Amino acid sequence: xxxxxxxxxxxxxxxxxxxxxxxxxxxxxxxxxxxxxxxxxxxxxxxxxxxxxxxxxxxxxxxxxxxxxxxxxxxxxxxxxxxxxxxxxxxxxxxxxxxxxxxxxxxxxxxxxxxxxxxxxxxxxxxxxxxxxxxxxxxx
Numbered sequence: 001x002x003x004x005x006x007x008x009x010x011x012x013x014x015x016x017x018x019x020x021x022x023x024x025x026x027x028x029x030x031x032x033x034x035x036x037x038x039x040x041x042x043x044x045x046x047x048x049x050x051x052x053x054x055x056x057x058x059x060x061x062x063x064x065x066x067x068x069x070x071x072x073x074x075x076x077x078x079x080x081x082x083x084x085x086x087x088x089x090x091x092x093x094x095x096x097x098x099x100x101x102x103x104x105x106x107x108x109x110x111x112x113x114x115x116x117x118x119x120x121x122x123x124x125x126x127x128x129x130x131x132x133x134x135x136x137x138x139x140x
Contacts, residue, residue: 003074024131031130036062048121055097080127
């Protein structure tokens, strides 16, 4: 299925490794996803101390949540990547994994360093909003 998400880039803004904005048609069904966390099936935190490994697990978790809502990464309108660190290199380590996972669907994104996240030893979390085409009855 083709995504209804339209990525927008502007030559009047600084070059960035992501689109500057995204839109979906008015009849799209929006999907608001809870923050995807780096948790294993048993509830333990993936790879304590490893920003890249935790980011990869967050992407997997995000993909599973999207699948449950009949969506994929190409249906994502925007992301917010939270990294529990004040060091830019840690933020970039997580960002590089997320950016690679999205490939050419480089959605508008915000990368934030935060003081702490909710689970023990959690370093990364990804929030997202997605949109899918609604059928004639208003359901996707």
